[in-house]
Amino acid sequence: MIKTKYPSQSEIIMNEIVMPGDTNFHGTIFGGKVMSWIDIAGAMCAMKHCENAVVTVHVDDIDFISSINIGELVTVKASMNYVGKTSMVVGVKVEKENPLTGEKQKTTKAYLTFVSVNKNGEPQAVHRLEPQTDDEKRRYANAQERTKSKKELRSRLK
Numbered sequence: 001m002i003k004t005k006y007p008s009q010s011e012i013i014m015n016e017i018v019m020p021g022d023t024n025f026h027g028t029i030f031g032g033k034v035m036s037w038i039d040i041a042g043a044m045c046a047m048k049h050c051e052n053a054v055v056t057v058h059v060d061d062i063d064f065i066s067s068i069n070i071g072e073l074v075t076v077k078a079s080m081n082y083v084g085k086t087s088m089v090v091g092v093k094v095e096k097e098n099p100l101t102g103e104k105q106k107t108t109k110a111y112l113t114f115v116s117v118n119k120n121g122e123p124q125a126v127h128r129l130e131p132q133t134d135d136e137k138r139r140y141a142n143a144q145e146r147t148k149s150k151k152e153l154r155s156r157l158k
């Protein structure tokens, strides 16, 4: 049964630490590792919203704002921004923290689209999303606009 859910019901906060095996030859985190954490946190958020299995269908607008050093703490926050009929747009923000000074900084942000699927991989309808706070309403409107313009661009560039 389709119901209405709030973004706060599917929010994910994932904590990690940068280990030596996560780094590139500059001694900072490998970008692919950050993308993997973003995809995992985003998928958990989407699964919580639709209460079903999901697949990643699109990654949009990923920005690497600052690097993350070995030994730093990483927080990956994922929140449901917008839903279509079977698709869900999740916003993910990554923040680093120096454990010695407590200094925090935003490092990465991205928007991912997931589709709810049944066991045959066919798209399934998802629950409605009702943004409540001003931030949630702004994220909803922005994601709706991005989804619409991406669809138009895709059909124009075919």
Ligand SMILES: CC(C)(COP(=O)(O)OP(=O)(O)OC[C@H]1O[C@@H](n2cnc3c(N)ncnc32)[C@H](O)[C@@H]1OP(=O)(O)O)[C@@H](O)C(=O)NCCC(=O)NCCS
Residues within 6 Å of the ligand: 054, 055, 056, 057, 058, 083, 084, 085, 086, 087, 088, 113, 115, 117, 121, 122, 123
């Ligand atoms: C996701 C998948 C099931 C969608 O199948 P499909 O035949 O394209 O289905 P539809 O055309 O009905 O699209 C389903 C939804 O996805 C959206 N969608 C499809 N392609 C998209 C894209 N590139 N970007 C954003 N949204 C997309 C559609 O707009 C639609 O949204 P809506 O129902 O909310 O309106 C199919 O593309 C797939 O299996 N992809 C591979 C997924 C995968 O392996 N991911 C990596 C590992 S998890």
